Amino acid sequence: MIKLENVARVYQMGKTLVPALRGLNLEIADGEFVAIMGPSGSGKSTLMHLIGALDVPNQGHVLLDGVDIAQQNGNQLAELRGKKVGFVFQTFNLVPTLSxxxxxxxxxxxxxVPRRERYEKARRLLEQVGLGDRLHHKPSELSGGECQRVALARALANDPQILLADEPTGNLDAESGEQIMQILKKLNEEKKMTIIVVTHNPDVARYAHRIIRMRYGQIEEVSHTAQGGA
Amino acid sequence: MLLDDFDLALHNIRSRKLRSWLTVLGIVIGVTAVVALIAIGQGMKRAVEREFEAIGYDTIIVFPGASFAQGPGGGPGFFGGGLSPQALNLDALRQVPQVAQIGYLRIETAMVTSAKMEGQGFLRVTGLGPGVKENFGGYFRFFVLEDGRTFEPDDHFVAVLGNRLAADLGVSVGDEISVDNQSFKVIGVLQPIEQGRGGIGFGNINNALFVPIKALEALNQDEGKVSLVLAKAAKGAKVADVATRIKAVMSRLGTPVSTVTAEEISQRVSGVLGAIQMTLAAIAAISLLVGAVGVMNTMYTSVLERTREIGILKAIGAKDGHILSLFLIESGLIGLIGGAIGILCGVALSSGASGFITRALAFGPLGGGAGAEFSPELIIGTLIFSFVLGALSGVLPARQAAQLRPVEALRYE
Incomplete structure (x- = not known):
């Protein structure tokens, strides 16, 4: 259960203060598939960072399963991210020097996690995303779609409750994007994982149960799709 | 976890080959210099100690005159060996409590020539007192015959020659040489000794000319004069106390003497060598410091370059401590690799250079044969030190990395 109460977040850009979120309220139930849409600068990414405990609000409360992230110290937040949340980024963000x-x-x-166990699990996850034959390739030796699937496998490594995807298909061709979205859909349906996707792309948003449209750091509109599925 | 950190750090070092190796090179140069200098210094110290161990720490060298450093009569003194003979009451010396044995030498300069040599030359002639060579074997350990025999109690005008001198004079065992117009029979020729080695008071033993002391007394028509007395302290006696007593007794007799014990010289020489070594090592340490600054620079650059990566790691659950140890281990490994290579280079360098350096620094009766010494402490110590140095150089960059805020790090381009 994710709950945001009257959340505000202001960034300092040089000498000016830029409000990214202005008093936002939102609840996302466990097992939901939510798409967040909106123009650039509407606060989508900030919202995602707060839900993912990468950042804390200036005002209001972000509660993850009742835990207020603003009350947590840096290491507690790291622990929270490591265990509860999986991130998928538009630019994959793999560590380039590692396989x-x-x-x-x-x-x-x-x-x-013990060495042997995590090796087995990493291999299984990569096999599940169809990369069983690419285990020892570096990111530079993989295609964009393959990189994003590695990133997805990485996000799933600690069995998170919440998967946060920021434009996961933004750098992919249509087919690769489709593959990624199918995997997300499957995770949501079979593992009851909460999935939150930030996107510009209506085709991606179609997969969600609920579409949240943002503007000027606030929620402009919430719409429900038929049953969330394309 | 630690093992994983090492693993990841190694990945990072390997993926930035050129820069990592250049940074490592900086450490290598510093460690090489430090290791080589310390090894050479330790080797020289060890050689000095061996020298005096051979002479024996129970041996006291007694010089006529109140100050040995400046030889009596303004001669060049102890190391130069210009020890003009003076009369000493040897019986009184022998009776000083806890003096077990004495032996003595008389050193004169005489005109030496031979039938085969054109012209003549002034040479140092060392007259050996009875039994001195046998009783003070350590002091005379370079007195090794190549041919002929050594002195016997009845010998009078006979001589044992250093190898070079015998060749220069063109004589061998059985030939005659002339010393101050007195004919001496050559009874022995010594083995050649590596350049620079001799014994206190001998100068270069290859050019030495030994005769029985009574031959010198006959030539000079006096008796009881000695240039140097060796006294052996009795077993269990405190050598320094015996030396003090010798000085007191001889001073009371009106013939003041000065004494040197092997321990005193050893300490003095070791002290000088130690000071030289410390100075050189300190200079070498500066280059190590420069290497450390290089590590720090590389790590700062690395933190900047990897800001985004740090953000990613934090996003997927890395705590500040993880990031910190990752960078610390990386810089520590750079130090360790540099240290290991530096030790190898230092060993190679000092082994190659020690012969040259010891010849250059050889002085007086000492020096020579001072090979570089590599103690396990030096090698293990250097490895640990270079790892710690590397890690320390990485502390500030690593802290900066660890304290990056994840959102900002992720946004960094």
Whole structure:
């Protein structure tokens, strides 16, 4: 259960203060598939960072399963991110010097999962996203779609409750994007994972149960799709 | 976890080959210099200690005159060996409590020539007192015969020659040489000794000319004069106390003497060598410091370059401590690799250079044969030190990395 109460977040850009979120309220139930849409600068990414405990609000409360992230210290937030949340980014954000396998192992290393166990799990996850034959390739040796699937496998490494995807198909061709969205859909349906996708793309948003449109740091409109599925 | 950190750090070092190696090179140069200098210094110290161990720490060298450094009569003194003979009451010396044995030498300069040599030359002639060579074997350990025999109690006008001198004079065992117009029979020739080695008071033993002391007394028509007395302290006696007593007794007799114990010289020489070594090592340490600054620079650059990566790691659950140890281990590894290579280079360098350096620094009776010494402490210590140095150089950059805020780091381009 994700709950945002009257959340405001202001960034300082040089000498000017830029409000990214202005008093936002939102609840996302466990197992929901939500798309967040809106123009650039509407606060989508900031919202995602707050839900993912990468950032804390200036005002209001962000509650993850009742835990107020503003009350947590840096290491507690890191722990929260490591265990509860999986991130998928538009630019994949893989560690370029490490193999696909090592990239997927990383979150488990931080959670002190034993070597053997995490190796097996990383391999299984990569096989599940169709990269069983690419374990030892570096990101530079993989296509965009493959990189995003490695990133997805990495996001799933610690069995998170929440998967946050920021424009996951933004840098992919239509077919690769479709593959990624199918995997997300499957995770939502089979594992009851809460999935939150930030996107400009209506085709991506179609997968969600609920579409939240943002503007000027506030929620402009919430719409429900038929049953969330394309 | 630690093992994983090492693993990841190694990945990072390997992926930035050129820069990592250049940084490592900076450490290598510093460590090489430090290791080589310390190894050479330790080797020289060890050689000095060996020298005096051979002479024996129970041996006291007694010089006529109140100050040995400046030889009596303004001669060049102890190391130069211009020890003009003076009369000493040897019986009184022998009876000083806790003096077990004494032996003595008389050193004169005489005109030496031979039938085969054109012209003549002034040479140092060392007259050996009875039994001195046998009783003070350590002091005379370079007195090794190549041919002929050594002195016997009845010998009078006979000589044992250093190898070079025998060749220069064109004589061998059985030939005659002339010393101050007195004919001496050559009874022995010594083995050649590596350049620079001799014994205190001998100068270069290859050019030495030894005769029985009574031959010198006959030539000079006097008796009881000595240039140098060796006294052996009795077992269990405190050598320094015996030396003090010798000085007191001889001073009371009106013939003041000065004494040197092997320990004193050893300490003095070690002290000088130690000071030289410390100075050189300190200079070498500066280059190590420069290497450390290089590591710091590389790590700062690395933190900047990897800001986004740090953001990613934090997003997927890395705590500040993870990031910190990742960078610390990386810089520590750079130091360690540099240290390991530096030790190898230092060993190679000092082994190659030690012969040259010891020859250059050889002085007086000492020096020579001072190979570089590599103690396990030096090698292990250097490895640990270089790792710690590398890690320390990485502290500030690593802290900066660890304290990056994840959102800002992720946004960094």
């Amino acid at each position: 696909a396998l090592k990239n997927v192992e990383l979150p488990m290393i931080f959670q002190k």
